[in-house]
Amino acid sequence: MTAQATRAVREEVIGPDFFDDPHKYYRRWRKHGPVLRVLRPNGLPHWLIIGYDEARAALADPRMRKDVTELYETLRRVAPDGKGGGASEDLSSHMLNADPPEHTRLRKLVTREFTGRRVAALRPRIEEITRNLLDEMEGKDEVDLIEGLAAPLPVMVICELLGVPFEDRDDFQKWSKILLDADPNVDTVAVSQKMTDFLADLLEAKRANPGEDLLSSLVANGDGSDELSTKELVAMAYLLLVAGHETALHLIGNGIYLMLRDREAFQALRAHPDRIPAATEEVLRRFGPVGWATMRFTSEEATFGGVRIPAGQLVAISLDAANHDPAVTPEAPRLHQVDETPKHLAFGHGIHFCLGAPLGRLEANVAFTQLLERFGDLRLADPDFFPEWRLGFMRGFTSLPARLT
Numbered sequence: 023m024t025a026q027a028t029r030a031v032r033e034e035v036i037g038p039d040f041f042d043d044p045h046k047y048y049r050r051w052r053k054h055g056p057v058l059r060v061l062r063p064n065g066l067p068h069w070l071i072i073g074y075d076e077a078r079a080a081l082a083d084p085r086m087r088k089d090v091t092e093l094y095e096t097l098r099r100v101a102p103d104g105k106g107g108g109a110s111e112d113l114s115s116h117m118l119n120a121d122p123p124e125h126t127r128l129r130k131l132v133t134r135e136f137t138g139r140r141v142a143a144l145r146p147r148i149e150e151i152t153r154n155l156l157d158e159m160e161g162k163d164e165v166d167l168i169e170g171l172a173a174p175l176p177v178m179v180i181c182e183l184l185g186v187p188f189e190d191r192d193d194f195q196k197w198s199k200i201l202l203d204a205d206p207n208v209d210t211v212a213v214s215q216k217m218t219d220f221l222a223d224l225l226e227a228k229r230a231n232p233g234e235d236l237l238s239s240l241v242a243n244g245d246g247s248d249e250l251s252t253k254e255l256v257a258m259a260y261l262l263l264v265a266g267h268e269t270a271l272h273l274i275g276n277g278i279y280l281m282l283r284d285r286e287a288f289q290a291l292r293a294h295p296d297r298i299p300a301a302t303e304e305v306l307r308r309f310g311p312v313g314w315a316t317m318r319f320t321s322e323e324a325t326f327g328g329v330r331i332p333a334g335q336l337v338a339i340s341l342d343a344a345n346h347d348p349a350v351t352p353e354a355p356r357l358h359q360v361d362e363t364p365k366h367l368a369f370g371h372g373i374h375f376c377l378g379a380p381l382g383r384l385e386a387n388v389a390f391t392q393l394l395e396r397f398g399d400l401r402l403a404d405p406d407f408f409p410e411w412r413l414g415f416m417r418g419f420t421s422l423p424a425r426l427t
């Protein structure tokens with residue numbers, strides 16, 4: 023937050039082609055300052071923060087609230103005719119849409135499951151799953167690296183951790199994609215209900231017959247300190263299941279794509295796998311899976327980058343734009359030449375900083391290391407391949423065809 027003189031507010035319209043290349047827009051807007059007002063193609067007007075310092079400050083500012091009931095009220099007030107899409111309010115009542123003390127209470131219940139130490143213990147299993155997936159590819163000329171690796175790896179891991187049957191993946195992956203993409207032309211009410219019923223039934227089954235997994239432990243009130251209501255349990259399961267695979271899927275897919283676009287980097291990382299974790303951080307900065315942070319609203323007036331945002335306003339923070347702020351990263355390093363951990367906000371910042379960051383990083387590092395080691399001749403199937411972007415909240419590809427030989 024800066025206390026400079028207040029700037030004039032710039033208003034921009036987001037065109038239907040925004041997601042094809044958001045940086046084209048960001049570069050233009052940046053000339054006029056780090057904070058602006060935008061009108062989305064679905065008719066929703068809101069503020070947008072695109073500067074790195076301003077985004078970081080806003081993410082940690084207690085006046086930027088997330089409480090789900092007030093957020094949905096603000097959405098209805100700001101765009102009464104706007105079609106929102108997205109998950110139902112009940113399904114969205116999880117920690118990512120909560121403020122302290124509610125947020126603190128919910129996050130505390132699962133924090134210990136995602137610490138660096140806990141996650142490091144999962145490494146052998148993540149390596150085994152990855153090996154098995156790569157075994158399936160052996161002998162083929164051409165594969166889709168999203169379908170064959172980037173999608174199944176994080177889903178298998180989060181299913182095992184939570185105790186969600188992997189056989190149900192086709193259903194919950196389809197529903198979570200619809201809910202995250204929040205296309206105003208798709209009936210998300212019915213899909214939210216399907217997801218809610220699926221999770222409620224699963225939690226009920228765990229109550230009757232608990233396993234060794236995280237959801238069973240939450241249902242059984244694991245550490246005896248706090249009990250979650252059924253609605254809270256369903257929302258928690260939804261957040262962990264969706265946040266736990268959609269993001270990591272795109273981190274892996276986006277990283278492989280960047281490596282395949284730079285042959286020298288690919289070979290250098292293959293020869294020096296110890297450089298892969300640093301490369302992963304640059305993938306997160308340059309091409310992180312979350313384009314914008316989830317929506318916030320101002321509980322009182324707040325000034326960022328000299329722009330005064332009144333109380334009761336919707337604010338989006340573009341992590342992707344912040345990560346490309348030339349004031350912070352004037353030049354992108356090549357993936358094999360990352361010497362200093364790049365400054366980025368790809369996992370957010372402040373109290374909502376990604377709970378699964380250690381897990382996401384580990385999955386990506388294992389996937390990149392094994393893929394490069396096993397398939398030294400890996401190439402994009404079509405060198406001119408221009409990926410079909412998945413639009414909306416997530417940034418990534420729906421498929422990534424590659425040749426193994």
Ligand code: HEM
Nearest residue numbers: 117118265266269270315316368369370374376377378382
């Ligand atoms: C691998 C790439 C991942 C990326 C780039 C990513 C990104 C993010 C971001 C940006 C946020 C904050 C959003 C905001 O402030 O509006 C967040 C929150 C969260 N992430 Fe991740 N995530 C990843 C993986 C995971 C995984 C594997 C899990 C596992 C369950 C996970 C669980 C969560 C949870 C529970 C929150 C909410 C935390 C809170 O509200 O306190 N994420 N993530």
